Amino acid sequence: MSAGLTRLWERLPLKKQAAQSSIRVFSNQEQQQQPEVEDDEEFRVLSLRTVKQQFQRRQQVRRDPITPPRTGRMAVDQDWTAVWPGPRSFHPASVPLPLRQGFTERGAAAPSKFANAELMKIPNFLHLTPPAIRQQCEVIKRFCTPWPKGLETEAKWQRHFPVEVTTTDFCHSLPTIRNPEARRVTISLKLSDLKFDSHARDKFLRLVGDRYNKDTDILTFVTDRCPQKKQNYDYALYLLTACYHESFVTEPWEATKSEADMEVYLFERNQSKLSAEGILNWNAKEGAPKVAPSKSYANCVEQLINEGENEYNLGKYKEEVKKMLNIA
């Protein structure tokens, strides 16, 4: 009842306007209810008992007509990049393709694209069609610089930039862009790019330890102790520089390296050299130039002791001894 009253109240100003313009804009339904409020001068009567006239017909739900999907009106040569400019979930009314996705029953066709949640789930690349990529490349081309001259092949740029720096960037679907794993920095270079003497090389390899791969001749530093990528990069370059320069320093205690500390057998500083010289200079006159054992003999002895006794090394040693003593 009260609801009916309020509705009538609301309708009053509308009615005045209609009376002034003397155009009836009301629908039939509203005209039927009007007898009570037909005359503006009269007070309206509050009837407490329900009168049949007061029953209002239930309002029909007005529905806006659903427009048909616009795929039917799309031109064949339309600009697809304007239809689908960015990443977006699939929408059947915008994509003029007869797509199907999902599984209902064995043997049945997959459901069509309308009201299909499966098609909305899977990521689509409708915004990355070849023309779209071409367009975007054209736009960002003005930010590109030409490739530097003289660095056309890999051999050339490796000569100029021997140190390879590897870092990782992470893209997440998170509100943060930080990832603690991104701080790791790996620098690697070929040891042959560094210039050493034999002492410095030996010392450098001792300093870097297992960071040097003997098989590939590649030295690798991995740093992750600082929180930032830049700091770790600086630290890695510092490590490389410090190790390189430290390896050229000869400490006083290094002269006390005895034969027991040697990691390889060296012919020059061993008894076998003295023995060979003794044999070669047998009965030599005083003041005559001393005959030194040949280079190939020295190599052969070093190889025999460093690599161990095998058939090849022993055979070679035999040949060298015969050659040295002029037996053959």
Place this chain on the structure above:
Amino acid sequence: MANPPHFIGHRKSWNSWNTSTLKDALRPSQTAIEDVFIRKFVTGTWHALVCSEIIIKRQHNTIRIAALIRQAITPRKMYFLIGYTEELLSYWMQCPVTLELQTVGDRKDVVFKYI
């Protein structure tokens, strides 16, 4: 689509798409809780209108929410609800939220099979 969970990845796909579910990824629990909250909020805001699962895709810092909605309210109300949902969710999640809805005329349109 009436397929049990072990068919996820074969016959149907995930409802949440993000990188937190990858190995050693960041914020897995927070993302899951946020997704639950988004689902509850959307089903409540679009009361008795959501006909499908709510699909939540995250890309960088944006969240895209997709769902099938019944055409039971006027487009005007629908536009209001879209703006309302996007605004409130983007305030709570502190990131841009986009609603990508599809509408269906009848609830039965999304029924593919009776079990």
